[in-house]
Structure formats: structure tokens, C-alpha cells
Amino acid sequence: MAEIKKLETARLMKKVMADHFYEIDAACKSGEPKVAWCTSVGPAELLRAMGFVVYFPENHAAILGASRAANDCIPAANAIGYSPEICSYLTADIGAYLKGFTPLSKIYDGIESIPKPDVLVYNTNQCRDVKDWFEWYGREWKVPCYGIESFVNVGEVTKDHVDSIAGQMKQLAKKITEATGNKLDEDKLKETVRLSRRCSDLWRDVLEMAANIPSPLTFFDGTIHMGPAVVMRGTQVAVDYYETLLKELQTWVDQGIAAVEGERHRIYWEGMPIWGKLRENAKLFLDLKTCVVASTYCNSWIFSAFDPDDPWNSMARAYTELFIVRDDDYKEDYYKRMLEIFKFDGIIFHDAKTCPNNSNCRYGLPQRFSKETGIPFITIDGDLNDLRCYSEEQAITKIEAFIEQLDG
Amino acid sequence: MVNGRVMDCFAGIDIGSTTAKAILVDGDSRIVGRSVQRSGYDFAAAADRVITEALESAGRKRSDIKRVVSTGYGRRNVEFADEQRTEILCHAKGVNFYFPEPVTVVDIGGQDNKVIHLGADGERLGFTMNRKCAAGTGAFIEEIAYRLDLPLEKLNEMAENAAGEVKIGSFCTVFSCTEILGMARRGVPVDDIIKGVFRSVVKRVAEMDALDGKVVMTGGVVDHNPIVARMLRELLEHEVEVPPDPQAIGALGAALIAREL
Numbered sequence: 173m174a175e176i177k178k179l180e181t182a183r184l185m186k187k188v189m190a191d192h193f194y195e196i197d198a199a200c201k202s203g204e205p206k207v208a209w210c211t212s213v214g215p216a217e218l219l220r221a222m223g224f225v226v227y228f229p230e231n232h233a234a235i236l237g238a239s240r241a242a243n244d245c246i247p248a249a250n251a252i253g254y255s256p257e258i259c260s261y262l263t264a265d266i267g268a269y270l271k272g273f274t275p276l277s278k279i280y281d282g283i284e285s286i287p288k289p290d291v292l293v294y295n296t297n298q299c300r301d302v303k304d305w306f307e308w309y310g311r312e313w314k315v316p317c318y319g320i321e322s323f324v325n326v327g328e329v330t331k332d333h334v335d336s337i338a339g340q341m342k343q344l345a346k347k348i349t350e351a352t353g354n355k356l357d358e359d360k361l362k363e364t365v366r367l368s369r370r371c372s373d374l375w376r377d378v379l380e381m382a383a384n385i386p387s388p389l390t391f392f393d394g395t396i397h398m399g400p401a402v403v404m405r406g407t408q409v410a411v412d413y414y415e416t417l418l419k420e421l422q423t424w425v426d427q428g429i430a431a432v433e434g435e436r437h438r439i440y441w442e443g444m445p446i447w448g449k450l451r452e453n454a455k456l457f458l459d460l461k462t463c464v465v466a467s468t469y470c471n472s473w474i475f476s477a478f479d480p481d482d483p484w485n486s487m488a489r490a491y492t493e494l495f496i497v498r499d500d501d502y503k504e505d506y507y508k509r510m511l512e513i514f515k516f517d518g519i520i521f522h523d524a525k526t527c528p529n530n531s532n533c534r535y536g537l538p539q540r541f542s543k544e545t546g547i548p549f550i551t552i553d554g555d556l557n558d559l560r561c562y563s564e565e566q567a568i569t570k571i572e573a574f575i576e577q578l579d580g
Numbered sequence: 581m582v583n584g585r586v587m588d589c590f591a592g593i594d595i596g597s598t599t600a601k602a603i604l605v606d607g608d609s610r611i612v613g614r615s616v617q618r619s620g621y622d623f624a625a626a627a628d629r630v631i632t633e634a635l636e637s638a639g640r641k642r643s644d645i646k647r648v649v650s651t652g653y654g655r656r657n658v659e660f661a662d663e664q665r666t667e668i669l670c671h672a673k674g675v676n677f678y679f680p681e682p683v684t685v686v687d688i689g690g691q692d693n694k695v696i697h698l699g700a701d702g703e704r705l706g707f708t709m710n711r712k713c714a715a716g717t718g719a720f721i722e723e724i725a726y727r728l729d730l731p732l733e734k735l736n737e738m739a740e741n742a743a744g745e746v747k748i749g750s751f752c753t754v755f756s757c758t759e760i761l762g763m764a765r766r767g768v769p770v771d772d773i774i775k776g777v778f779r780s781v782v783k784r785v786a787e788m789d790a791l792d793g794k795v796v797m798t799g800g801v802v803d804h805n806p807i808v809a810r811m812l813r814e815l816l817e818h819e820v821e822v823p824p825d826p827q828a829i830g831a832l833g834a835a836l837i838a839r840e841l
């Protein structure tokens with residue numbers, strides 16, 4: 173049986189992530205610099221430019237999922253009124269807090285708890301759940317919680333959209349200063365936006381390495397290597413990380429090293445990963461000699477609009493241009509562009525029970541896309557974190573049958 | 581050779597969540613042996629039982645089997661299988677044997693339902709399996725029969741004799757059971773309830789996917805309850821066919837694949 177190949181850079185990844193958590197932990201313990209919580213596609217650049225270290229609870233929730241601790245935690249949040257039908261990042265994370273548990277203390281010696289923030293900042297561009305999630309902690313800790321109320325179902329991103337979001341960001345900066353005393357450094361904002369853009373470009377280049385046939389990278393690798401793009405964008409560390417990763421991938425391509433030995437089929441994954449089954453799923457596709465080459469999910473941290481010369485408007489545009497914010501016509505078009513780049517033979521839609529926002533198979537989009545392009549699809553019922561919503565046996569059968577179908 | 585007959589055969593074993601099926605075909609794709617039994621909890625033992633019975637019915641020995649393909653929920657538990665294939669592929673193969681034309685297969689199994697679109701040569705154009713819930717599957721019907729204390733083999737006849745028909749509104753098996761027990765308490769004739777149960781199964785299946793063109797129904801539910809095929813015909817207002825031995829169609833497909841490998 174084939175083994176999952178590991179990139180050397182994965183080791184560096186461990187260090188980058190450890191440094192990130194220790195930096196926040198130290199800040200939290202000493203009170204300096206102040207800690208801000210931010211949503212994963214929220215205004216992290218702004219917060220860095222205001223002198224905060226930034227913590228991302230979604231990342232923590234994904235660790236709960238990947239370490240299979242989520243299902244022990246979710247019921248605790250359900251019991252205080254957060255339905256099992258809503259975001260299982262939220263329920264896993266709040267549940268873990270209620271139980272006094274964090275996987276961080278298992279992984280990182282000396283870290284006892286998640287960091288208590290000085291301010292909580294969300295962006296509803298991805299969903300409303302993040303707002304409920306952050307507000308819960310705001311009430312729990314009596315910490316100010318602010319956010320950007322974003323647009324949904326956006327077709328073309330217009331100047332009106334950009335003006336509104338840029339205006340909200342400026343207001344947000346003022347409120348944060350009033351509440352915490354941290355001031356915005358405009359030069360630092362430009363520099364942070366520049367670094368975020370560089371990180372984003374490198375991350376895109378990394379992902380596009382999978383356009384090579386065979387691909388040196390799978391979606392499952394991507395979900396691991398995206399860590400720095402999520403939690404460290406806007407810093408030199410993230411830029412350095414992706415430069416190293418890109419170089420290694422280039423050597424794999426030059427040497428014809430395939431992530432999936434004997435790659436027979438190429439698949440696009442639409443939707444969230446099933447965190448608790450990442451390894452099993454990576455292995456399943458490996459044994460089927462099928463490479464999941466690309467995904468909307470990993471692409472979500474590509475922000476090509478960032479422009480250091482116009483930080484406010486470009487941040488507003490970047491955070492509104494995201495796939496998750498857009499309408500179905502845009503999304504269908506997007507898949508077509510991905511098809512051109514990655515040349516996949518099939519598409520798998522993950523219908524995540526607790527995240528309608530990342531489940532794009534509920535309004536006929538797979539059928540429309542498949543009809544237009546002739547690319548077959550299947551839908552897998554599952555969830556990002558709540559494994560009670562995932563029937564593994566049925567998913568395996570569906571995936572195996574799909575590959576048999578592609579075999580002809 | 582026995583009396584000048586070539587005894588070589590190929591086996592397909594379909595270990596479903598509820599029933600285990602074995603089909604033996606000879607080198608000319610003729611069915612020579614068959615067995616259908618409850619799967620029980622030990623799938624490996626069930627596989628042994630059905631293959632033994634199928635061999636007996638075929639008058640053949642283990643050593644006559646040239647190749648075995650297993651399929652179904654328990655396909656990995658069939659230790660003597662040479663290869664495994666999914667039930668989607670095997671159903672497609674089995675149906676194409678009887679209907680070598682473009683069809684939509686609707687399989688109502690013990691625990692899940694499938695819709696498979698097949699092209700003229702039996703190639704799979706796409707498929708859907710039901711979601712996690714058992715509503716609309718054989719398990720749903722069994723649960724209701726159990727709650728109402730009715731023998732499974734009587735259900736078809738009861739539905740055929742029903743003077744009226746109830747409407748079941750819930751999606752979920754548990755909710756449907758509650759709804760049905762409420763009806764029973766109110767004195768609704770049980771035949772009408774059973775007819776309504778079958779109708780709800782048919783509706784669940786019809787909403788899984790577009791059922792275009794000729795539809796072929798397979799699986800244990802339609803095997804034991806022909807009324808289900810008639811109801812689907814009424815709903816779709818077009819042809820719905822049932823192949824011979826619809827419950828063993830996956831095992832037949834597996835046997836045919838074994839022959840071709």
C-alpha cells in the first residue's frame with residue numbers, strides 16, 4: 173500500500189505554528205502586546221498594523237477537529253443552546269472552552285489555555301456564525317467585540333461595496349483605538365498589506381504547482397500547509413515559509429515526483445475538509461491513485477486585490493472578492509477557470525451539515541456546472557468537525573464508485 | 581467436466597447491510613446458482629453461507645469457481661474474493677445484462693437507496709445515493725412493520741387490499757413512526773397505513789434525482805413488494821421495469837464482472 177509522501181518543509185511548518193502560538197501565549201501572559209482575535213478572512217492586516225498579535229479561533233476549531241477532540245466538546249455547547257445544526261467550529265470551540273480544554277496544551281508545553289483577547293474582531297463575509305461565536309466570548313470575558321457586516325451573494329464587486337467595507341474598516345479602527353488604546357500605524361498598514369499580498373501570491377503559486385501532471389501536491393497537503401497563510405499572513409515569516417515550500421515543490425516537479433504515485437485521475441474538492449478524517453481520506457485517494465489537485469477551500473486565502481499603495485480600498489475589495497461572498501454565477505465561472513488550470517476529471521462536493529456557507533451543492537450548482545462542462549460530480553454528506561454527521565462507509569463507497577465511473 | 585459439462589463458474593457475492601446474495605454464472609454468462617440469506621452480524625460467515633448454498637443449487641464444488649468478485653456494504657469482509665467492486669458498478673452491470681440500453685436504475689436497498697444513470701453500453705453517467713437517513717429504505721419499512729407487529733411478507737398484500745391510503749408527512753423514520761402510531765391509535769385501518777408507507781418510500785426515491793427515460797427498479801423492497809414499482813410508474817407516468825430476481829442484481833453484476841476479468 174502506498175504511503176503519504178511528506179514535504180520536508182512540513183518540519184518548518186511545525187516550527188512556524190509553534191512560534192505563532194508561543195508568541196500569543198507570551199503576549200497574553202505578560203499583557204504586551206495586546207491580543208486580538210480575528211476571523212480567518214477578517215481584517216488581520218488592520219489588527220497587525222494596530223500592534224496586536226492575532227489569534228484565529230477557526231484555526232483552533234480546526235485543530236479540535238483534526239485531533240478528533242471536537243465530538244467530545246460539541247455537546248457542551250449544544251447544552252447551552254447552540255444547536256447541533258449550526259457551525260461545528262463554533263460548537264466545538266465554545267464547548268472546549270466550557271470544558272476547560274484546549275488541544276494546544278497537549279501540543280505545546282507550557283500553554284495552558286487559549287489566549288484571552290483584548291478585543292474580538294469578526295467579518296461576516298463568510299457567515300453570521302462567526303459573529304455569534306465572537307459575541308459569546310465577548311459576553312463571557314466582558315471584552316469588546318466589533319465587526320464588519322459584509323455583503324452576501326455578490327455578483328460583480330462594485331465601488332459601492334468597496335466604499336462601504338472600507339468605511340466600516342476605518343470606523344472599526346477608531347472603535348478599537350477607543351477601547352484598547354492601540355493606535356493605527358499607517359505605514360505599518362501598508363507594509364502589512366504588502367506582506368499579505370506577497371504571502372497570497374506565493375500561496376497561489378504553491379497551489380498552482382498542482383497544475384503539473386502529475387501533481388506534487390494534494391488538497392490534503394494543502395489543508396496542512398495553508399496554516400501560515402491563515403494565521404501569519406502580513407508577516408515576513410509567512411512569506412519566507414512559502415518561498416521555501418515553493419522551492420521544494422519546484423524540485424519535486426523537476427524530478428517528476430508525484431504526490432500520488434501513478435496518478436490516474438484528478439479531482440477538484442469543493443467545500444470544507446472533514447478534519448477528523450483528513451488522513452483516512454488522503455489515504456483513500458492515494459490507494460485509488462487519484463489526486464485531489466485543487467479546492468475552493470485552500471484557494472480561499474488567495475487575496476490578489478491587496479495593494480500596499482491603496483490599503484483600505486484594496487483590503488475592502490480583497491475581503492469582498494472572496495468566493496464565499498459571491499453569487500452562484502460567479503462560482504460556476506470560478507470552477508470553469510479552475511478546470512482550465514488544474515484539468516480535473518471530476519468534482520466532489522462536500523455537503524457539510526453545519527456549514528451551509530461552504531456547501532455549494534444545495535442550489536443546483538453541481539448539476540449546472542456538470543451539464544455545461546461534462547465534468548461529473550458526486551456529493552459527500554459530512555461535516556467539518558462533527559463526525560456524527562459523517563457516514564464514512566457511505567462516503568467511501570461513493571468515492572470508490574465515482575472513481576470506477578471515471579475509469580469507464 | 582461432469583457428464584461432458586464444463587463446471588467452471590464465476591461468483592458474485594453481494595453482502596448488503598440486511599441480506600447477503602450470491603450468484604454463480606458459467607462461462608456463457610448463464611446463471612447456474614443462487615442464494616439469498618440474512619446478512620446477520622458476521623458478514624464473513626454470511627458470505628460463506630451464501631456461496632455454499634449457491635454451489636449446492638448449482639451442483640458445483642468450490643474448486644469449480646474460477647473467480648469471485650464481492651460487492652456491497654460488507655464487500656471487504658469476503659475473504660475468498662479475488663476483487664472488490666462497489667455496488668454502484670455491480671448494479672449497473674447486472675441491470676445492463678437485462679436491459680442493454682440507456683436506463684435509470686433505482687435501487688431500494690436495506691439501508692440505502694441508489695439512483696444510477698446508465699448509457700447504452702451500461703456506462704455509468706452519474707449516480708446518487710441517499711443521505712444518511714434511513715427513511716425511504718428497506719430499514720424504514722422493517723421498522724414500521726416491527727412497530728405495528730406485522731409480518732414483512734404480508735405488507736404487499738395488505739397495501740394491495742387497502743381501501744384508502746394515509747399520507748405520511750415526515751421525512752424522518754422516527755417522526756414517521758410516531759405519526760403512524762398516532763394513526764393506529766386513532767383507528768385508521770392498517771392496510772391504508774401500509775399503502776401510505778409504500779407511497780412515502782416511492783416519493784423519497786423520486787426526489788433523490790431526476791428519473792428520466794426508462795426506469796429499472798432493483799433491490800429487496802421491490803422484489804417482495806411489487807406494488808412499489810407500480811406506484812413509481814404512477815408517479816413518473818412512464819415506464820418502470822423490474823428485472824428477474826431484482827434483489828440479486830448486484831450479485832449478478834459482480835459475477836458477470838468476475839467472468840470478464
Ligand code: SF4
Nearest residue numbers: 259298299301527529
Ligand atoms: S464559514 Fe462555516 S465553518 Fe466557517 S465559521 Fe462560518 S459556519 Fe463555521
